[in-house]
Amino acid sequence: MVKTAFEEDIMSIDELEVFTLKVISVGVGDDELPALGELVAKLEIDNVFQASEPFSDLAYNCICDGLDDIFSEGDVFTNGDDYYAACKQLGAMIEDKFASWQIAPSRAMIDEIVDAFDVRDRMKNYFDDSNSHYTTRPAEPRLLETLSIDDLFSRDR
Known part of the structure; x- marks a missing residue:
């Protein structure tokens, strides 16, 4: 709404600056940051620098939170x-x-x-x-241990 008011010359650049700086100081949620970023981008060069740092800080805090x-x-x-x-x-x-x-x-x-x-x-x-959802099969005993193998060198024969 504010963007439209500015684009249709209902709101001056000075009023846009005051509004934008006030919104930045109050803070907004991360869902409103894109619209606020568009307002900051519309400010004149001098005003952009004045608003950029607090806006960046606000965005940084939103991300950290x-x-x-x-x-x-x-x-x-x-x-x-x-x-x-x-x-x-x-x-x-x-x-x-x-x-x-x-x-x-x-x-x-x-x-x-x-x-x-x-x-x-x-x-x-x-x-x-993510690995806790998978179960591993128990290790199979070695094949040689489970089979009874004739001892070829046994003297019992």
Whole structure:
């Protein structure tokens, strides 16, 4: 609604800036971040820089608060139990999520989120849990132990 008001010249750029900064300071859920990102992108150059950092912080906090809801372990561990591949996959997923909100995250921000996700511990639990559904057959006794074999060198013959 605000975007439409701005596009139809009902709302000025200054009013859009005040509204956007107020919404950022109050906070929104992750489902409203894409729309808020569009508003931030509409601000003029000076105003974008003023809104970008608090908006990035808001998005960062939303991701940290909703790690389990936003990133599925099944998606993160698509390459099996390769720790470095999982970290790379999660980093790409984080970048994609930020891009959907019109934000270019810093490398430090991505690294902090990857650290907060605790890939190594989650990987261990994920693969331990997924392997617990399978049962293994008991090992078969060795064939030589079960068959009675004639001793060719026995003197009892």
